[in-house]
Amino acid sequence: MSEDRLDVEVAIVGAGIAGLAAALAMKKVGIKSIVVVESAAGLRSTGAALGLFPNAWRALDVLGIAHKLIPLYPPLRKFRVTHTSTGATQEVSLDGAPVLRGMEVRVVHRRALLESLAEELPPGTIRFSSKLTSITRQKPTDASSGVILDLEDGTVIRAKALIGCDGVHSAVARWLGLSTPIDSGRGAVRGLSVYPDGHGFSSGSQQFLGKNERTGFFPMNDKEIYWFITRRSNPSDKDMAKEPDLILKNVTETMAKGFPPAFRDVVNHSELSTVSWAPLKFRLPWDVVVGPTHRGSVAVAGDAMHPMTPDLGQGGCAALEDAVVLGRNIAATLHIDGSVDAEKVERCLDDFVRERRWRAAGLIAGAYVSGRIQQGGSGWWESAVKFIRDGAFYRYMFPRIVSSVVGYDCGPLPITLVPA
Numbered sequence: 001m002s003e004d005r006l007d008v009e010v011a012i013v014g015a016g017i018a019g020l021a022a023a024l025a026m027k028k029v030g031i032k033s034i035v036v037v038e039s040a041a042g043l044r045s046t047g048a049a050l051g052l053f054p055n056a057w058r059a060l061d062v063l064g065i066a067h068k069l070i071p072l073y074p075p076l077r078k079f080r081v082t083h084t085s086t087g088a089t090q091e092v093s094l095d096g097a098p099v100l101r102g103m104e105v106r107v108v109h110r111r112a113l114l115e116s117l118a119e120e121l122p123p124g125t126i127r128f129s130s131k132l133t134s135i136t137r138q139k140p141t142d143a144s145s146g147v148i149l150d151l152e153d154g155t156v157i158r159a160k161a162l163i164g165c166d167g168v169h170s171a172v173a174r175w176l177g178l179s180t181p182i183d184s185g186r187g188a189v190r191g192l193s194v195y196p197d198g199h200g201f202s203s204g205s206q207q208f209l210g211k212n213e214r215t216g217f218f219p220m221n222d223k224e225i226y227w228f229i230t231r232r233s234n235p236s237d238k239d240m241a242k243e244p245d246l247i248l249k250n251v252t253e254t255m256a257k258g259f260p261p262a263f264r265d266v267v268n269h270s271e272l273s274t275v276s277w278a279p280l281k282f283r284l285p286w287d288v289v290v291g292p293t294h295r296g297s298v299a300v301a302g303d304a305m306h307p308m309t310p311d312l313g314q315g316g317c318a319a320l321e322d323a324v325v326l327g328r329n330i331a332a333t334l335h336i337d338g339s340v341d342a343e344k345v346e347r348c349l350d351d352f353v354r355e356r357r358w359r360a361a362g363l364i365a366g367a368y369v370s371g372r373i374q375q376g377g378s379g380w381w382e383s384a385v386k387f388i389r390d391g392a393f394y395r396y397m398f399p400r401i402v403s404s405v406v407g408y409d410c411g412p413l414p415i416t417l418v419p420a
């Protein structure tokens, strides 16, 4: 066990999309010392890939890394949705929102996104194998005082501000008193399929709707295809959570059974290490609006603040928006030497939360409703939902929801006035 002491302006817990992007935004506005503590031994790219929408590309552009990723991934302008029971196919356009060139929807490797963010940070900013175990205030009676973080390896960090970017099971959110995320009753399997000689899919992205399941795949380049399947959770799903071979077996033998051979062929080409299963959780929108998402010098961002179901593909995009808004607000607390004015931290985190909470609550609600409709199901309520899904949803509602969501502009970061 190593004993270490560290004094920083801002500590961030979690080196996922939210934590790394927040650290980069803070570096860009000139904060002189930032540490990101991450419990894993390296960057975690569970889920293999994710869709980034124009709102995410705007944030990545502000963070200065969009240009690294855009040339690597082709834009996704539309996808086809096939109802397995009838064979009827609809084409869904993603071109609804006016989008600057390059900022179209793209499916990117999670690892590429995380590495692009991480390599912009000064060496030593990220401390891997560093699990947060407790948080205490520097002055117990003063909510606006800085905090002391204890890490599992014995390290003690004193910070003027703490941002919890520690994901859906956030310890920082618990410390703040936020409600525990709710299980939606659905789960998702994701994976990456590799075709060394090229996959030859010319028809682009495709989704298939079953009775209680939805699947889809997205060619990312000539040789790799990202795929997913969502369905109602079974009690036994948890047993396979840490076993990619069991997950894959379950998909091929059970979950994907009613889906066309094209989808099963994609699944059969999966790179085992990329296959994962996750229960789909969300925080109630009103808990994000009125709940304690910040207190004194501590706040949460990304999934720690607003976990949502993935049905609009917005969790990671929203984490990138958070980072820019956080960077802009925390810049208002800076002294000329890049140190944070501790007296102003509480106000700046309050402004950050005010700017983000309605947006985040809307995304959670939109994703949940979208998921319920897309999932279909059985019973009279589910029949009504299925009626909407098969009739109007993909044709009229989904493109409108997506274009209203992805038109969001997180705004700029202020020009740095202090030496970086």
Ligand SMILES: Cc1cc2nc3c(=O)[nH]c(=O)nc-3n(C[C@H](O)[C@H](O)[C@H](O)COP(=O)(O)OP(=O)(O)OC[C@H]3O[C@@H](n4cnc5c(N)ncnc54)[C@H](O)[C@@H]3O)c2cc1C
Pocket (backbone or CB within 6 Å): 013, 014, 015, 016, 017, 018, 019, 037, 038, 039, 040, 044, 047, 049, 050, 051, 052, 130, 131, 132, 133, 165, 166, 167, 168, 170, 171, 188, 189, 190, 228, 278, 280, 301, 302, 303, 304, 310, 313, 314, 315, 316, 317, 318, 319
């Ligand atoms: C099936 C599925 C599909 C999705 N598809 C999309 C999509 O297409 N587009 C999109 O934008 N989003 C998508 N999402 C959502 C997206 O994956 C998340 O919103 C995003 O990864 C959240 O990033 P984060 O940094 O907030 O949290 P995380 O990625 O969970 O990162 C949290 C980090 O904190 C670390 N950590 C946790 N606790 C501690 C601790 N105590 N001490 C130190 N470190 C700690 C973890 O190890 C982890 O690295 C999808 C999600 C799912 C489940």
